[in-house]
Amino acid sequence: MQDQFARSENMTSAQTGPSYLTARARQESTLWLWWYRLTAPAEPKGDSTFQEVELFRRGRTGSQIILALYFLLIISIPAKFVGTNDYLLYIVAGAAAALFIATILNRLSKITIAGIIVVLTFLAFPIVNIVTTPGGLSMLVLPLFGLLVLPLLCAVSFLPPGWVFAIALVNILFTLLSLTYLPHTAELSSILAIAYAGIVTPIIFSQILVSVVAFVWVWGTTQALQRADRAEELVRLEHDLALQAEDAAHQKQLLEESVHKIVETHMRVANGDFDARVPVGEENVLWQISGPLNNLLARAQRWRHDSNELYHIKLALQQAREENELLKRRSSRLP
Template sequence: MMQQTTSTFTEKKPSLLSWWYQLTAIPEPPQGRATFAQRETVRKSRFLSVIVGCLLISFVFFIPGCLVLPNHYVIVADVGMMPICIIALVLNKLRKPIVAGILLTIAFEAALTMVVLTSIPFDPPTLQQYELFVFGEVLAVSLITPEAVWVVALYNISFIIWSLFFQEYKDAALISELQTQFWAILVRPVAVQFVTAGVTYLWVKGATGAIERADRAEMRTQLEVQMRELEEERNEEKRRVEEFITRIVNDHATAMNKGEISKIPAGEYPTQLWPLINVFNMLQARAQRARLSENQYSQLQQIILRATTLANQGRFPVDRPTGTILDPLVAALKRQEILRGKGGAPASVADRYVSAAQVPLQPTQPQQPIQGELQPFDMPPFDR
């Protein structure tokens, strides 16, 4: 049965993005056997791979703009983020996406902090750079954990407050605005940081919970399907075993009723039925030996009756070997008769009988015990 998954990151698409995932992200886990934590790790790894790829492209295209800015440290921050992105991709490929996310977030916050601190003069347009700190919060909430966004937000708010109070090289226009609109200038970037942190935290937390619930539902469905399949296989195996047992018993009963000895081939049946087949084969072998013993007993009985009749007529009971266990006894009686010189069979006949009776009897083979412990089972009557 084909298993379908609802996870979007497990879909294989022959595209440039698939090649990028293969180069920089964790490989897909085996479908149907991956846990939620494994799939979530792969999702974060691929998300980090896409973000870092976009950042690398942005940093490259931003180089010409950095060269015309009055703050020459911007180009240092821009170029310095590129090796950090490469290191993050290497860590991501080494199955450490959380470490890569922490490195990328810290590097971005440090680069943006350096750009703000090196902005000379510190004028009103520089205040717009405060709002760029929300990208650090987005990186933290997406690549690390939802709770990490509050740590980054606390740092951003603290730095904004410190910058407005203590950063030097403020120009006259900014000082004038701070004297008249300080709280308005302070509240806007702080509120942006707080609102962004709250919204992204709730969104990522809710999305993660929804993904986890969907994963549990999918796993529950897969387990139910697997249990149903196992139950069907168990019932089918039980039915097949019952059919095989019925077939074995019927074949044995048919052979016994016809007086035939037919060995049941074990290779045609499952291995778990071989002990039962061995028992039936042993029973048939013993039945064959029992029939031979019964035939010998019947023959012996007939010989004894005939010998008794001849003895009552005054004749020697047996004049030739019978091929039974009576031959040694008859031979001994014959010798006694010859030695005593009494009447009876001629000596030549007696000698021939004694010579023929000298052939030793073949001892019967002892019964072989059944090996192993036999389980009791109900044997149906042979007459069906």
């Protein structure tokens, strides 16, 4: 029973892996868990591949980004009443609708499609806001160029890291083209005529800096996770090999014990002990041989018993024959 219990433990350990590799439940607040259940993909099982785990990580990170973007849209609504763009509410409503669709897709594990929608939405959000400003670009519009970092953060959260540079290139081209060809107010035109490079350079530099830092951060994190996954696989493989070696040694021990029991039974039978039998149990791995051997020994024992009975009957008959002849001789001597 102890061997069975140990073997069952080994089989369970082989299926689940070492205890130190078992994923521990994440300690999350109730609010975050509620939000993840609504917007994040389902957590993969313990035997999932690295690609599945990475997809889940991107989806959960995207879920956090989506919550921040909802908050950004909410705080953008008051700007309609203090700003100059009459189309801001329509822009916010369109962005919210697209973000809601992306949220559903993210929950359904369509991470890439959801990421594309989020990136395009918050790439268009500041661009449309800038382009539709009444009276042309003004000094009040320049801070909106800072919102162009949003699609960069969305891209590295949802999409493969290299996409961040494509988004940064689009932002830089839009910045240059809008400040060069779009209508401007007289105040902004005079400032651009004097300090065009001073206005454009910080915007372009921020795009390059954010994209490079975000790419290096996400790429490094992905590489670290891949190394950790490979190390975990190696440890699990070593663990499985050790369990297999232990099981093979156990099977060898059981085989040797079974062979010893069969040899011992043969020796007892050879010495005249026909009551000897090979123990047939769960620990006897040669039970397919031991069972027929025990049947053969049982038949041999019956044959021996029958032979002994025949021998005694033969002796009794011979004795009866001798007594009969003796009686005949005695009767022949009588007058």
